[in-house]
Amino acid sequence: MESPDSHAAAALLKAFSHPTRLAILLELVTGPSCVTDMEDLLPARQANISQHLAVLRHAKLVDYAQVGSLRCYYLCRPNLVEDMLTLVGRNDPVVKRTPAELQSNREALAKALAKRKSPPKKPVRREVSKR
Amino acid sequence: MESPDSHAAAALLKAFSHPTRLAILLELVTGPSCVTDMEDLLPARQANISQHLAVLRHAKLVDYAQVGSLRCYYLCRPNLVEDMLTLVGRNDPVVKRTPAELQSNREALAKALAKRKSPPKKPVRREVSKR
DNA sequence: ATATGATATTCGAATAGTCGAATATCCGAA
């Protein structure tokens, strides 16, 4: 269906999709931190960390507060970030389906839909879901 | 900290990070579907859809069951995919912190840590969290 | 066997993402 803002969602996901950026976010879950701190923790150079922070800033995942000459970065959507880190760390079992199963699924679905009277109630309008 | 498998997590996220692939996953949440079905639903050509499906397969997000000459694709980690779609569709408020706030956070944290006796109990070992 | 429909793969061109080096900026101290 190519949801109207699957582009926005994809852009957000892209911001997450780099090992160094994930590591930065992981660090920030612990509490605010400035670039120098991160240099000690990450196998990346200062310039590179700044570049990744810029990406995270554009995605509105982090922001900073200037404290003297330091910039203290923090998560500006901490719940989103924590949930994302939890989600990608999760290890769901991978299911395998047989053609027969798929067929019966489809039939079950068709039957369920047929059962409803004329107007297909609650079309379960799922978009890259808002809530 | 550059968690040992932030690479794996980033790779998984990359598979999600494309508008067309998100649209495909969104479609598959509804039920299994073959390439021809998707062609009708998406603004993309057959070859391209196959290419994206290959990416999703490598990420173990989808698999297919061959039904005659058709390949019925389905989600092989449906919960993961549904949770991800929900998460990226969520619209968390963006918080803004002042230097003062960050400072007090840090102090609060330091105080909390100091309060504990010698061995810093439960270091909240969060990795790109497994569960 | 061959043709046909459904899907995958390969190739090349265009675009986007990544990184280090060099440089710029900005702030507080001397």
Place this chain on the structure above:
DNA sequence: TTCGGATATTCGACTATTCGAATATCATAT
């Protein structure tokens, strides 16, 4: 003010992703 530390930006090279076109594969019906 000049300096040094902290951070950002720019640039260029390199690598990766994306897409369409063409082609290959494979299952079924003829």
